[in-house]
Amino acid sequence: MAVPKAVLAEVHKLRAELERHNYQYYVLDQPLVSDAEFDRLFRQLQQLESEHPELAGPDSPTQRVGGAPLPQFEQFTHRTPMLSLNNAFSAEEVLAFDKRVREGLNSGSVEYLVEPKFDGLAVSLNYEQGVFAQGATRGDGYTGEDVTPNLRTVKSVPLRLQGKVLPKLLEVRGEVLMYRRDFDRMNQRQRANGEKEFVNPRNAAAGSLRQLDSRITAQRPLRFFAYAVGVIEGATVPKTHGQLESWLERLGLPVCPERRVVSGAQGLLTFYSQMGTKRADLAYEIDGVVYKVNSLAAQRQLGYVARAPRFAIAHKFPAEEASTEVLAIEVQVGRTGALTPVARLKPVFVGGVTVTNATLHNLDQVREKDVWVGDTVIVRRAGDVIPEVVRVIPEKRPADATEFQMPGQCPDPECKSKVERLESEAVYRCTGGLYCPAQRKQALLHFASRRAMDIEGLGEKLVDQLVDGGIVHTPADLYDRKKLNAASLAGLERMAEKSAANVIAAIEKTKGSSLPRFLFALGIYHVGEEVAKILARHFGSLEDLLNADWDALIAEKERVQKENTRRRAKDGALLDPILPGVGPEIMRSVANFLSQRHNRDVIEQLRKNGAVREESPPSVAQGRNVIGKTFVLTGSLPKLSHDEAKELIEAQGGKVAGSVSGKTDYLVAGTEAGAKLAKAEALGISILDEAGLLELLKGKR
Numbered sequence: 001m002a003v004p005k006a007v008l009a010e011v012h013k014l015r016a017e018l019e020r021h022n023y024q025y026y027v028l029d030q031p032l033v034s035d036a037e038f039d040r041l042f043r044q045l046q047q048l049e050s051e052h053p054e055l056a057g058p059d060s061p062t063q064r065v066g067g068a069p070l071p072q073f074e075q076f077t078h079r080t081p082m083l084s085l086n087n088a089f090s091a092e093e094v095l096a097f098d099k100r101v102r103e104g105l106n107s108g109s110v111e112y113l114v115e116p117k118f119d120g121l122a123v124s125l126n127y128e129q130g131v132f133a134q135g136a137t138r139g140d141g142y143t144g145e146d147v148t149p150n151l152r153t154v155k156s157v158p159l160r161l162q163g164k165v166l167p168k169l170l171e172v173r174g175e176v177l178m179y180r181r182d183f184d185r186m187n188q189r190q191r192a193n194g195e196k197e198f199v200n201p202r203n204a205a206a207g208s209l210r211q212l213d214s215r216i217t218a219q220r221p222l223r224f225f226a227y228a229v230g231v232i233e234g235a236t237v238p239k240t241h242g243q244l245e246s247w248l249e250r251l252g253l254p255v256c257p258e259r260r261v262v263s264g265a266q267g268l269l270t271f272y273s274q275m276g277t278k279r280a281d282l283a284y285e286i287d288g289v290v291y292k293v294n295s296l297a298a299q300r301q302l303g304y305v306a307r308a309p310r311f312a313i314a315h316k317f318p319a320e321e322a323s324t325e326v327l328a329i330e331v332q333v334g335r336t337g338a339l340t341p342v343a344r345l346k347p348v349f350v351g352g353v354t355v356t357n358a359t360l361h362n363l364d365q366v367r368e369k370d371v372w373v374g375d376t377v378i379v380r381r382a383g384d385v386i387p388e389v390v391r392v393i394p395e396k397r398p399a400d401a402t403e404f405q406m407p408g409q410c411p412d413p414e415c416k417s418k419v420e421r422l423e424s425e426a427v428y429r430c431t432g433g434l435y436c437p438a439q440r441k442q443a444l445l446h447f448a449s450r451r452a453m454d455i456e457g458l459g460e461k462l463v464d465q466l467v468d469g470g471i472v473h474t475p476a477d478l479y480d481r482k483k484l485n486a487a488s489l490a491g492l493e494r495m496a497e498k499s500a501a502n503v504i505a506a507i508e509k510t511k512g513s514s515l516p517r518f519l520f521a522l523g524i525y526h527v528g529e530e531v532a533k534i535l536a537r538h539f540g541s542l543e544d545l546l547n548a549d550w551d552a553l554i555a556e557k558e559r560v561q562k563e564n565t566r567r568r569a570k571d572g573a574l575l576d577p578i579l580p581g582v583g584p585e586i587m588r589s590v591a592n593f594l595s596q597r598h599n600r601d602v603i604e605q606l607r608k609n610g611a612v613r614e615e616s617p618p619s620v621a622q623g624r625n626v627i628g629k630t631f632v633l634t635g636s637l638p639k640l641s642h643d644e645a646k647e648l649i650e651a652q653g654g655k656v657a658g659s660v661s662g663k664t665d666y667l668v669a670g671t672e673a674g675a676k677l678a679k680a681e682a683l684g685i686s687i688l689d690e691a692g693l694l695e696l697l698k699g700k701r
């Protein structure tokens with residue numbers, strides 16, 4: 001049934017009227033009617049639309065109340081990337097920016113469009129034939145989330161652009177934010193309803209826009225400011241950024257009234273200080289000002305570097321600071337064992353949030369800033385970064401203040417391993433790598449990684465579940481079938497019987513690993529693959545490595561190093577180096593690791609469960625034919641894979657190359673050896689089969 005003409009006209013009239021009132025209220029801040037009158041018109045339109053559902057359209061003001069929740073947001077690929085801005089933090093950096101611009105344009109004084117830098121979140125609004133069609137968050141700049149239904153609820157976002165001639169396509173870019181007074185009122189409401197309060201307007205705006213239920217977004221007082229455009233089709237583009245923003249304003253979009261056109265660096269700095277003064281009186285939060293070269297032709301000429309335009313810059317206000325008291329200095333153990341001192345603070349409101357902790361980074365910083373427990377300190381919070389202690393106010397140090405000491409033991413009560421500090425770094429770390437609860441997940445992931453034990457399928461998700469579920473505490477538990485078995489795995493997420501069996505099979509397969517792999521898998525700080533190979537070659541067996549007198553070895557290493565430095569200066573013959581390629585610092589790290597009973601326990605269990613091959617490979621003396629020799633592997637060998645053969649060769653100091661050349665000493669050829677074999681023969685290189693290789697490794701050839 002056709003909608004009567006009169007109804008159609010009435011619906012159009014109501015929509016236009018309501019949108020005008022929205023505009024007057026939310027964009028111009030000059031309401032023409034009372035809230036009650038607005039509500040009356042709104043209900044009238046709702047009524048007509050419900051009587052004639054075929055009239056419902058995406059640009060009706062009734063759409064602003066939100067609709068059914070989405071299961072998830074769709075990805076939205078921006079037509080042109082939404083870049084970020086480079087930052088300037090000082091007048092010097094602004095002068096340098098202006099200089100770069102002038103040089104790039106080869107011109108004298110340059111004109112800029114300047115405006116506040118809104119502290120909200122960037123979005124893109126797409127208007128097709130003047131109707132709001134789609135909107136998205138910035139995301140990573142290339143793809144964001146399609147939050148169209150949520151953006152429709154933002155009253156200052158026009159659902160239809162004003163004007164007679166409208167562009168075919170217009171992508172408006174700008175910021176969604178919340179006014180301070182709206183934020184306060186909303187938080188009061190949240191509190192009254194016993195719901196969670198938001199920390200600051202920025203977070204509140206971001207959280208509100210990313211609601212899957214647009215009816216919730218509709219109840220949040222979001223605002224929008226336009227400040228740039230993306231794609232424009234079917235319209236004459238203005239000549240300057242200032243004119244562009246005025247054009248957006250004429251189309252009915254909210255644009256910041258604080259924007260100005262200024263000239264030269266002096267103009268920029270004057271605006272910066274004016275906005276600094278005005279900042280506290282603005283209805284919304286800003287974290288700086290943005291300078292954009294005014295001429296759009298000049299913008300195009302300057303172009304972009306990496307992910308930011310050369311023609312614009314954000315001049316940030318200094319981070320907010322506040323003073324408070326240090327109640328305690330505690331130590332946190334990171335996933336890799338690094339110890340970080342953290343100041344526990346008397347709660348203080350700074351940069352829009354209440355701060356109770358601040359990082360002190362490391363002991364050197366604590367000493368340099370001379371922070372004591374009991375001190376009054378200045379803390380700073382910039383953007384979303386972790387708050388930090390800037391400095392102490394020395395006059396305020398109380399008599400009972402205490403100096404911080406780095407603990408000698410890991411602060412985790414279960415671990416308590418020795419804490420080490422290696423000379424080359426400022427970081428203290430816990431040496432209980434195989435056992436420390438804080439390092440558990442990281443240790444397991446490293447242990448299972450491809451170049452370590454290579455346990456297929458043991459990734460982050462599974463490790464999280466195994467550790468959080470208390471099934472696995474150390475790498476040794478992986479091989480303990482009393483702990484890790486079909487039954488204990490069955491309770492985990494996405495662990496059907498089959499995949500549980502696969503996980504166990506994958507672990508079983510890694511039993512009897514070579515010594516270098518095993519040593520690398522232990523995750524000893526500073527022991528990478530190369531060092532692991534050198535250690536394995538030197539000691540020949542795990543037993544010998546564990547029983548070595550490490551202190552004596554380190555002392556000997558240092559003695560030989562010193563002596564050789566002396567001899568080198570005199571061109572004398574050098575002493576044989578101890579553990580070449582492994583410096584005293586690395587040795588100390590190994591020694592510390594092995595000095596921890598917990599680590600030794602885990603290693604013992606791993607041995608007992610067969611994780612590592614016990615029989616010692618041929619000793620170095622036997623393998624003297626191999627040291628420094630270059631091997632090339634070709635064709636398939638009867639028992640060994642190429643990787644295994646490579647490990648055996650390297651364990652004895654040989655090298656494995658990919659192609660045959662004059663430098664090749666041995667070609668190890670299996671079945672179906674082809675071109676490499678022919679070339680080696682032509683070059684007269686010794687050719688071995690697998691058995692020959694093994695004999696060579698055993699020193700029998």
Ligand code: IVH
Nearest residue numbers: 084085115116117118122227228290309312
């Ligand atoms: S202009 C071509 N103007 O700052 C220039 N950006 O750190 C494009 N921002 O993600 C940006 N206020 O969302 C511009 N008045 C303003 C701004 C502004 C805030 C945001 C923008 C961007 C971020 C860069």
